[in-house]
Amino acid sequence: MTGPAVQMRDLVKTFGGGRGLFGREASTVQAVRGISLDLKRGETLGVVGESGSGKSTLARMLVGLEKPSSGTMLIDGRPWEDLARSGTRAFGRTIQYVFQDPVASLNPRKTIGEILDVPLKLLCGYENTKRRARKRELVDAVQMPLDTLERYPHEFSGGQAQRIAIARALAAEASILVLDEPVSALDVSVQAQVLLLLQDLRNSLGLSYLFISHDLAVVESISDRVAVMYLGEVVEVAPAAQLFAAPQHEYTRTLIASAPRLETAESPA
């Protein structure tokens, strides 16, 4: 395969603007200001930042839920505009998204089987028997019992729901996954399990991850490289170990210093 999984150049996203009813210019917010980043194939690129840093906007542009104001993106070698023109299905087949709140991302009135059926039918175009077989494989891949398929979302805990959401993203057979705070809503022990699952899936299926989180330690534990975002810009990109051992940018240093650590004030660091 050639080229990176995702290539972003000078990406800008401005919200608001345009003209109001009486011709006044509405105020604008620049959520993303000129980002250039590559996600290599088979890599996990962590994106870390605080609220308002623009990291979610970046993710939503990648999967086609927002339209960039300017700049270019190549996703799996295809220009963003091409994908956008051929409709959401082209996007869905190339790149998938895992939401922060797993419970909100599953329709409460559909069974898990019905939810998983949609991408298999619309994105992969499988016929009935193949879909049934794939659904069982998917549920198995995220380490959930088979009867999961007949149940409704409210019957699952947050961690289980996130596994199901990951299964849905996998169903599309896209090789690139954007994970937007996938473990932030989970308790620590569940969080570790989901991180393990994500790592296993990446290794066995050869996926590329863009992993977004506000939690430095979580990002570090799963990422090959980490990009730090601040007020819509990437202030630093470096291999994970290097970034945390020798942060270059002032903001990165503040972030690292602010993160609570397990060593107590008295114990030797």
Place this chain on the structure above:
Amino acid sequence: MTGLTVSPSVPRKRRSNWQLLMANRLAAAGLFLFGFIALLAILAPVLPLPNPDITDQPNRLLPPLSDGHLLGTDHLGRDILARLIWGTQISLIVGISATALAAIFGSLIGLVAGYMRGATDTVLMRFVDMLMAFPYILLAIAIVAALGPGLLNALYAIAIVNIPFFARNIRGVTVSVRNREFVEAARLSGKSHPAILFTEVLPNVLPVIVITMSTTVGWMILETAGLSFLGLGAQPPTADLGSMLGQARAQLFTAPHASIIPGVMIFALVMSINLLGDGVRDVLDPRLRSGALDRPMAVTKIRRKAKPAPTIENAPSLVVEHLTTGFDDGGHLTPAVKGISFRLDKGECLGLIGESGSGKSVTALSLMGLVASPPGLITDGAVYIDGRDVLGLREQELIALRGARVSYVFQDPLTTLHPLYRVGEQVAEAILAHQAVGKSAAKTRAIALMETVGIRDAAERSRAYPHELSGGQRQRIGIAMALANDPDIIIADEPTTALDVTVQARILDLLQNLRRERGLALLLITHDFGVVAQVCDRVAVMKNGEIVEQGVTDTILRDPQHDYTKRLIACVPELGEGQRFLARVRPLFEEAGA
């Protein structure tokens, strides 16, 4: 993670909607009355009734219980019972049809406007606003005036007038459903917009449509009857209940029964539908079912099996003994905190840590009786503040302690501050609640407090409303409020969870400094071991409403004794550990057979 919704999800047998509806006595009564009336109306053609339109001048205005005329006759000698039953049929058909029309068109407008947003939304809703800008019945009158009086035209008029009501309601719900993530997830799964609207959004909006219909159908029957009463609806000889009443009005003084009978029928019909509609609403609205709309009492209900000693000697700041709190759900008690005990010395910081559902927030709120009740219920244990059991105090005494000796800092300062009062006022209010000072003195002190917690330009900022401040500033206001009366103990329930890490670090520093300066005891509720490590002298680990282990923070972090604690600490990724973290935790889950 919000304090009130923490309850271990004990699976309970869910009653079906039908059983729930029947359990509501008023709704059941409504259903039977409505069923009876509807049955009569349906059976009108086969019941042994005289022709309702045959006039019989000699026998006009016969009183009820006359021979052959059970309910008497009207001014043209027509049998009132026959006219009543046929009229009921017409009123029912017209009312229900009007509701169905309004529901279909209104819901469609609401769904499309709420889902599409943007220009479509603006155009549709502006149109709806125009219709709404007419005083309700006047538009119906204008429409009838244009189309000409008649039952069908009255039906159209009532339906049109009610479309905005449906459109607005349904749009509101659609917007909130549409913003849920599963809608975007369906997009990314390849669904088209119409498919999402009708297969993902509509099923979630449907209960609201049903609720709206069941609560408006009575109203629509009333309104069509009203138009007929005015002579604008059903035209002679056809009569619905409204026109019967309208025609009999002229003989109100001589033969009141001719007016009263149809009037009572309209009332009974509409009342039965309203009772049933309220019942349907209660069943379908999950908030009503869960009791989430019950009024919480000033103090948590306390029903302790045994009375503990009212005071204890030589006590530290806070002693909690065998505290047990649960949620009373119609006689069934779901325990949340199961007999926990701990103590907090003067000037000490104790961390209460646990995962969601561990009961840590319920514990924090139980101490001052702040668990919302119903359904909260304290069934056992004691809370000693300075050696006195506060759960045994009278309500007024307990309230006087709140914010004075023991104060709280809550999680999300945007929802925990009153949105309509300036932050300075809110801090001053805390002072005025416990100290006999003047308003302006309280204000000055509030500004001083705001300076203490590190708010710059405090005098000016005190005039701001909560929504005008950043999250960190709002939490500083929360802390200033907690400090207002120099308390001995501050209970902080996840005070930094809603904040960014850099802000969290500054807020934790602030709490730490204040504690040292003022000798405050701090009970810190958190799910984050990093926070505990930084701030707490001792820590208690909670799981399923019990404390599994407590001790000096340093010791517990380095050498946890309980399996649960071990596992919990092991699952926290450490900064600088990198990918070794996953390698380290992998065995934990493999041996558990996950």
Place this chain on the structure above:
Amino acid sequence: MTAYIGKRLLAAIPVIIGLSIIVFLVMKLIPGDPAQALLGSYATPENVERINRALGLDRSWPEQYVIWVGNLLHGDFGRSYILNRPVLDEVLERFSATLILAGAALLICSVLGILAGIVSAVRQFGWTDRIVTFFVLIGISMPAFFLGLVFILFFAVRWRLLPASGMYAVYGGGDLPDLVNHLILPAGTLAIVATGVVARLTRAAMLEVLRQDFIRTARAKGLKEGVVIYRHAFRAALVSVIPVIGIQAGFVLGGAVYIETVFQWPGLGQMLVKAVSTRDLLLVQGGVLVAATVYVLVNLLADVAQAMLDPRLKA
């Protein structure tokens, strides 16, 4: 605040224009030829054409609309050919009577409804709550026109306590006590339904607010329960009750149609019903337009009051 009021006033203009368009279009829906109707047996083709030209009916609809609005702005609402009187004069005279009736009803329903709603919420499931809930249910299920008749039967006919009809006594009277005496029954009847609705929504709003986090904060501060309920909860609930009162203004204006018919109150509603049955369409048009415009302004007031209470809305 002034800026906000200005903004709301500006926003009301398109609504009022929209109202006028709807009224215009509804009148255009009328089947049959107005000239024909006007002329009756004199409707020779020449006469019809002359009338059409005189009334501007030979022009396109947009042109007709512009001319019509122009006339409205000059206070020319046309002439009622049944009453043989300018529409505007008749409408304004009638409307002042309706305003007295509807205003009194709105006042009663706001005060009683809010009080009942608060008491009902604070004593939820207690006996006061049950009584209020019971009366609310009767209120919203009772046809106002029937209740009016029952009241007349008892208060006016049987007990002879209050007058059954009219706005003033025919002989003598005409002063304020006389007006109030005549007002009690119709205003009370009109207010009953609206009171039920206001009480119900106030109760729901209070219960909703009492569950909010900031109420727990108020309790944690050690505020007395009365302060928590009236200063904290009620203030927040009022924000959602005010628009309900605005909407009730529309319900009482509309409900006045029945009440005025039942009690012979010489107001706009009674006029409208008569005008519809005599097909005096210019009168219907004028009456509906004036009432709707007033209703828009009342809701504008409600918006402003709401924004004064809630600083978040002013942004």
